[in-house]
Amino acid sequence: MLVSVLERMREFGIMLAIGTAFRQVRVIILTEALLMGLSGLIAGMICGGLSLVYFKVYGLDLTMFSEAFEEFGMDAVTYAIIRPDYFVTAFSAVVLATIVSIYFPLRLLKRTKPVTVINEI
Secondary structure: OHHHHHOHHHHHHHHHHHOHHHHHHHHHHHHHHHHHHHHHHHHHHHHHHHHHHHHHOOOOOOOHHHHHHHHHOOOEEEEOOOOOHHHHHHHHHHHHHHHHHHHHHHHHHHHHOOHHHHHOO
């Protein structure tokens, strides 16, 4: 998000110079960050969910280590367990990471003067 905001610093400077309220720019950046985070979360949940289902059905075959597993009384094939809290935790982490990732870009944008940013580039 920092790179995204820095690349568009001139655009945001122009928006602020023509009278756009900073809170509107903040909403734009937050919306973009949340959309990117949620699209990545959905893609990750689909890929992760499919791999969990695969390993729940077929298991992870570790027969080459079967002697070591037998010493501990374990099976050589390990099956996945699917819990809903995996997905809730991932969702919480993505939302938290998204909010943290926009803190510094917004702080930087708030400190800059629009006219200075427009004239620099």
